[in-house]
Amino acid sequence: MAGFIHDKLEIKFLILYIAARVIEPVPFDTMLDLTMCDEGVDYFDFSECLRDLVKTEHLTVSDIGLYAITEKGERNSQICESSLPYSVRLKCDKNIGECNRLLRRKSQVRASCEKRPNGTYSVNLSLRDDVGSLMDLKLMVVREDLANILVERFRQAPEKTYNEIISALLADGAGET
Numbered sequence: 001m002a003g004f005i006h007d008k009l010e011i012k013f014l015i016l017y018i019a020a021r022v023i024e025p026v027p028f029d030t031m032l033d034l035t036m037c038d039e040g041v042d043y044f045d046f047s048e049c050l051r052d053l054v055k056t057e058h059l060t061v062s063d064i065g066l067y068a069i070t071e072k073g074e075r076n077s078q079i080c081e082s083s084l085p086y087s088v089r090l091k092c093d094k095n096i097g098e099c100n101r102l103l104r105r106k107s108q109v110r111a112s113c114e115k116r117p118n119g120t121y122s123v124n125l126s127l128r129d130d131v132g133s134l135m136d137l138k139l140m141v142v143r144e145d146l147a148n149i150l151v152e153r154f155r156q157a158p159e160k161t162y163n164e165i166i167s168a169l170l171a172d173g174a175g176e177t
Contacts, residue, residue, distance in 0.1 A: 003040025004085040011041055011049045012058075013084055016069065016077035018092060019059055023100045024107075025066035034099060037091045111154045113147035116140070121147035127158045135162050 018034045053059040058073035110126040125137045141147045
């Protein structure tokens with residue numbers, strides 16, 4: 001075997017190490033991606049170990065399939081983390097850092113659309129930072145395709161949208177007819 005992880009117990013240690021460091025519950029695929037940081041881990045062993053950790057109440061899985069560490073899992077993770085090879089922990093920490101950055105970003109930028117009773121669409125755009133809400137904007141558009149374009153463009157560059165709204169409102173002559 002080419003990796004540093006050699007058995008299912010080490011895979012369980014690795015899963016607990018990851019679960020203890022992600023900033024919010026994550027789906028199966030994210031847990032899988034983060035755990036596959038070592039060539040010694042394969043999909044089937046990972047799946048079995050993840051299931052075992054839920055059965056032994058080291059992890060929980062929500063109704064929508066999000067995995068989170070329990071208090072018991074936290075305790076055992078702290079005890080066992082030194083058993084993981086240092087190089088695996090380093091690679092894991094780098095991947096977890098990127099994952100946490102994406103999770104944080106996802107919680108800060110919200111964009112959705114919904115059909116209204118009159119057949120038009122509401123587009124809801126929200127931008128937050130660590131302190132609170134920077135912007136909550138609700139727009140009405142007449143077609144679903146336009147609503148989806150607005151949602152996608154906002155997700156791509158929410159700060160740009162925010163700055164352009166501020167600039168437009170502060171521009172000389174704003175509001176003059």
